[in-house]
Amino acid sequence: MKRIVLNLLILVIFCLTFSINYTPASAATVAEIPTFSILSVAVDTSVTVLTYNFPASHGFDVLMGYMGTRGVNGIKVATLNSGAGGSFIATFNIPPELRGQYQIAIRLQSNQGAAYHAYNWFYNQPGGIVTNYPPEYGDGGIPTFSIAGVVRDVSVTIITHKFPANDSFDVLMNYMGTRGINGFKVATVSSGAGGKMTFTFPIPDHLKGEYQIAIRLQSNTGSGFAAYNWFYNNTGGSSGTGGVQGYYGYPTFSIASVIRNQSVTIMIYNLPPGDKFDVFMGPMGSQGQGGYYVSSFDAGAGGSQTLTFNIPNQLYGSYQIALRIQSNTGTGLYAYNWFYN
Incomplete structure (x- = not known):
């Protein structure tokens, strides 16, 4: 099941998007980020969610939109009060405008002027459950990768962690400080069964001779998953996840x-x-x-x-x-x- 935050990070993402570098915006008294996961879907009819860490006695608008929008400026389908907060189950109708969509984004957004929000997405098909988290929410579901080795001006080898299954990613490299955004595309990879995988990618001609290089894996399916890192362009290289060997994720x-x-x-x-x-x-x-x-x-x-x-x-x-x-x-x-x- 998929739970949806800063990046959270990331850096690597720290994107979450789900910044998922992870960088939550929360009120001073709240130590946890509100998230929710998808329990079930009735095709073109409704979706049922399970919340976590929601603030008490708070009002939220429920928005749905096209995949990739994170529900921002989506179609308002309901308003709810979080009551005692924490975890609760709620079911929302799928609006007519989104019926027939293969995937749908859903967002719970505070309507009281606070920064509380959470988003997720689901397959508009029987079950509809998504088994991974959007990149900005929660350590347990953030896709990251570490640097395993570098051959100067030739290639870099990475090891992925917690990647979603059956997704496709473009591999981009760019100058240090860019997080790989709008970088040079060097490959496309499939995540297959997800989790831990090892890949080797060529360093593009434009970046040969650079002291440090940013590298980004960005989903090309609209799922929103992304991870980035960087490495020293020296044979042997070093772990770019903050340059700390064996460290994964984001603070x-x-x-x-x-x-x-x-x-x-x-x-x-x-x-x-x-x-x-x-x-x-x-x-x-x-x-x-x-x-x-x-x-x-x-x-x-x-x-x-x-x-x-x-x-x-x-x-x-x-x-x-x-x-x-x-x-x-x-x-x-x-x-x-x-x-x-």
Whole structure:
């Protein structure tokens, strides 16, 4: 079954899209991201979903749209209240405009002005269940890949992790910092049974001689799955997943608590071992880019940490504040979020 967030990341995605670099936007008191999975589908009639980590007593519009839209600006099919929050089952009618579609995107979007939202998609056929997550939501379903080896100016070998089954991906390479977006297409691959696979791709002529190269696997079927990474263009190479050998995925963080105009406490997940991060805060909408430097920290053994940072004087009185953690070692890893001050 498919559960749908930051990128989350990614970096590798960190896209989720599902950024899935994973970068959730959540209220200060919510430590989890609302997601939902598909339980069942009645063709051209209805879809039943199971929610997870939904905020309590919150109103949501239910939107459906064409595959690839993530339900953004979709057809409104219902409004619901999350009640006690957490997990609950709900069934929604498929609108006439989408009947006959092979795949349909569905989105639950806060109608109370908050940033809460979640999206997924389903096959409009009996059962209709999707067994993987969109790239921006949840560590358990983010497709990623690591760098296994490099032959300078000739080829790069990768190992995939948690790839969806029966999907098709274009392989793109581009200059460092582009995440492979709009890159040079070097191959197309099928994910087959999904999960863990090993591929070798040629380095295009345009990028020969480059010190670092970005590489991206992007679904060409409209599923929305994507993953990116980078590597040193040296024989032997090194793991581009943040440059940390054996590390997969992306760092993410949620907001634990806020003291107005004083401090914010965050819970960070999936930190790469041995990396170091700078912490920035900025105006809402900036994603913390070009923000005010407030601190630095060491990821140590990696994994999870809970940290508190002071809110800079320049942002006192701000209603909402963006927060970003950014590797200062050159790994390229980062995560961002925001909170109510």
